[in-house]
Amino acid sequence: MLLLLISVSGYAQQTPAPVTLKQLLNRVDQNAPTLITDSSAINIRQAQAVETRNNWLPNLKLNYQADIGTSNNVIGPYFGFGIIPSSSGGVHTTNVTTALSTNLGIAAFDWEIYNFGYYGAQNKVARSNINVEQSNYAQSKYQVEAYTINNYLRLLSLQDYLAIQYRNIERNQEILRSISSLTKSGVRPGVDTSVANAELSKARLNYIELNDQFKQVQLQLSAISGLPYQNIIADTTIEAQLIGLPVQQFVIDTAKHPLINYYQSIYQNSKQREELVKKQYNPKISLEAAAWARGSSVDANDNFNSLSTGFGFDRDNYLVGVGISYNLFDLRRRQLKLRTQKTETDYARNKLEEQKILLANSANQANAEMETAKQRLIEIPNQLKAANDGYRQQLSLYKNGLSNIIDLDAALNILYRAETDFAQAKYDYNNALFGQAVSQNQVNTVLNLLK
Secondary structure, three states, rough: OOHHOOOOOHHHHHHOOOOOOHHHHHHHHHHHHHHHHHHHHHHHHHHHHHHHHHHOEEEEEEEEEEEEEEEOOOOOOOOOOOOOOOOOOOOOOOOOOEEEEEEEEEEEEEEEEEEHHHHHHHHHHHHHHHHHHHHHHHHHHHHHHHHHHHHHHHHHHHHHHHHHHHHHHHHHHHHHHHHHHHHHOOOOOOHHHHHHHHHHHHHHHHHHHHHHHHHHHHHHHHHHOOOOOOHHHEEEEEHHHHHHHOOOOOOOOOOOOOOHHHHHHHHHHHHHHHHHHHHHHHOOEEEEEEEEEEEEEOOOOOOOOOHHHHOOOOOEEEEEEEEEOOOOHHHHHHHHHHHHHHHHHHHHHHHHHHHHHHHHHHHHHHHHHHHHHHHHHHHHHHHHHHHHHHHHHHHHHHHHHOHHHHHHHHHHHHHHHHHHHHHHHHHHHHOOOOOOOOOOOHHHHHHHOOO
C-alpha cells in the first residue's frame, strides 16, 4: 500500500495542471513573437516622428579652404555646376600663369522659416504613421488571440476524442477477452478472435493518430505562449460552463474593434498624406545669412607676392536676406501626385467598408452555427443513450451465443460514432460561441462569465 501511494503521488506530481484559456491568453500577450515584432515597429515610427519634428531646424555650414593655383580669368557668364572654380578676381591684359595662394572661410546660414503648412503636414503624417502601427499591433493581438482560442478549443476537442478512443480501446479489449474465453471453450469460432484483434489494432492506431494531432496543437500553442508544450493541457471544465451560459447577444462596437480601427487608421493616414501633397509644393520662404573672410597673395595693385602672404584673411564680408522660391511647374506635379494619393484614399475607404461587411457576415454566420449546435446538443444525448444501451445488449447477446461478431461490431461502431458526434457537437457550439465573441470583439465578456 505504501509503494502504491508513493507511485500515485509521483504520477500526480508529474501530471501538469490544466491551463485555463485566460491564463494562456495572458501568456500569449507577453510572449507571442508577432506581437513583440509589431511592438518594435511602433518604436520605429515614434523615432521617425521625432526625426520629422526636427525638419524645421536651420542649416549652418562652416567651410574653410586654402588653395594654390592661378587666377587667369576672362569675361563671360556661366552656370556654376558645383565643380567649376570661382570666377572672382580681375582680368589681366596678358596671359598670366604665375601661381598665387588664397584662403577662404565661410559661415553660411539657411533656414526655411515658413512653407505654408508643409512642416505641420509632415508632423501630422508622422503621428498618423504611429497610429497606424499602434492599430496594427492591436489587430495583430486580436488575430493572435483568435488563433489561440481556436487552437485551445481544438486541444479541448482532441482531449475529448482521446478519451473516447481510450474507452473504445477498453471496449475492444473487453470484447477480445470474452471472445478468447468463448473460443477456448469451443462456443465461438477462431475467426471471431481475428476480427476482434483487427478492431482493437484499428482503435489503437486511431489513438496514436489523435495523440499526434494533440501534440501538434500543443506545439503551436507553445510557440506563441512560451510554455513547454507538455504543460499545455486544456481545462475540460470549461465545456460545461460554456454550454451552460445564457445565449449572448453581442453588438459590434466599431469604435473599439481592432480590425475596424486598423483600416480606419490607414484611411486617415491616406487623407493626411493628401494634405501633405497639397502643401508639399507650396512656396518656401527662407532666411539666408553668410559671413566670410578671404586672403590672397595678389595685392590690389596686381602684384604677385610671396605665396605665404596669401594665407591670412585680408577682407571680411557678410550678407543677410530673405528669399522666396516657387517652381511654377510644381502645379502640374502637385496635380498628378494628388490624383494618385486620392486613389489610394479611395482604396483605403473601400477596404474599411469591406471589413465592416465581413465582420457583420462573420457574426451572422456564428449566430446561425450557434443555434444549430445548440439544437444538436439537445438531441445528441438521446442518440448516445440509445447507442450505449444497444451496445450493452449486443454484448450480452454475444456472450450468451445469441448474436454474432458482425452485429456486435456494428453496435460498437454506433456507440463510438454517437460519442464522437457528441464531442463534435460540443466543439461546434464552443467554436460558434467564441467565433461570435471574436468577430464582435467580446472575448473578455465571455471569459468574465467563466469561473
